[in-house]
Every structure is written in C-alpha cells, then in structure tokens.
Amino acid sequence: MTGIIDYDAGNLRSVEKALAALGEETVVSRDRDILLGADRVILPGVGAFGDAMERLHQYGLVDAIHQIVEKGTPFLGICLGLQLLFEGSEECVGVEGLGILPGKILRLPDDKGLKIPHMGWNSLQITPGAKLFAGIEEGAYVYFVHSYYLKAADETIVAASTEYAAHIHASVERGNVFACQFHPEKSSAVGMQILRNFIRLG
Secondary structure (H helix, E strand, O other): OEEEEOOOOOOHHHHHHHHHHOOOOEEEEOOHHHHHOOOEEEEOOOOOHHHHHHHHHHOOHHHHHHHHHHOOOOEEEEOHHHHHOOOEEHHHOOOOOOOOOOEEEEEOOOOOOOOOOEEEEEEOEEOOOOHHHOOOOOOOEEEEEEOEEEEEOOHHHEEEEEEOOOEEEEEEEEOOEEEEOOOHHHOHHHHHHHHHHHHOOO
C-alpha cells in the first residue's frame, strides 16, 4: 500500500488516480500512524514553499516524514514535494525545508527570454543506473509546472536533469529517498513507468 501525504497542497487526486491505474492500493492521509505503516509514501504538492512547510508543521507531519525516511520506507517527492525535501527556497527566504537532502531551491532566471513559470514538456538527461528511470530511454519527455528549481549540493544524487533557463536537477535519488520536479502522474506512459518503478521498490 502507498501512503499519499495530505497537507492541503493540491494534486493528490491525480497521483492517487495514476497509482490506481497501475493497480496500486493507496491511502490519502495525514495520520502519522497510517503513513508510518505504509509500504511506501509519496509527498506530492503544488503551491508556495512557505505555506507548505507551515501546513506540514501544523499537521505534525515534519517529524513523521523524518521517521518514515529514517526507517527506510521508499519515499517519493513530486514537484513541490521535491523542493520541500531540501534546505530552503528563494521563494520563501528564512523558511527551513525538511533538510533531508542537501541543496537549495532557486528561482528560474528571467534573462533567457523564456516564460516563467515553466509549463510544458522537456526531455531528460538520465543518469545511468537511476532506479526510477529503469526501462526509460534517454531524452524521454516529462511534464513540468514550476517557477523554482533544484540545485543539489551533492550532484551524485541527481538521477535526471533538464535545461530550461538553467540547468535543472529534475530528479534525485539517495537511498530510499526519491524525488521529481516534474509530474510523473501527468507525463503519459513515461510517467507511469516512473511510478511503476517506484512501486516496485518496496
């Protein structure tokens, strides 16, 4: 069973629907005991970094997420869920992220003549051996919606990257922790394969 963390940050139902299409049983919850008992856990989300961290604290989910990760449960952050795993974001200076992975979230630069937010399909440069991308071809396209991007402090955790106004660390994995800046649940067959790979992890 996959637990989907509910902290009023939207996009939960599309993730739930995509997993159901793969035959995966899910539970959408903010109950720490339910989430700690799940076989794997997903932190989705859209919206502002600061608001999201406030709600995670409000619902007592910060400690729960750290416990889930520390016990080795496969954990997947999606979009804002990726950003929250890191130390902080230029979107909300002074607000601490979960700090599970090292790195900062930066604003996409305006000086490239590209529209911000970045909304659309981009191809990925995939790191060989990345578990989330097993069976996925180099250059596969996935769907992004974001104005901020990850610059990981440790590039060895980068599983895939892309280019849009900056060099974007589009996916990371370290141990049992995985994350995607793009939306696999909105990325057609490629995204479904990514979710299938995650489900098979544990």
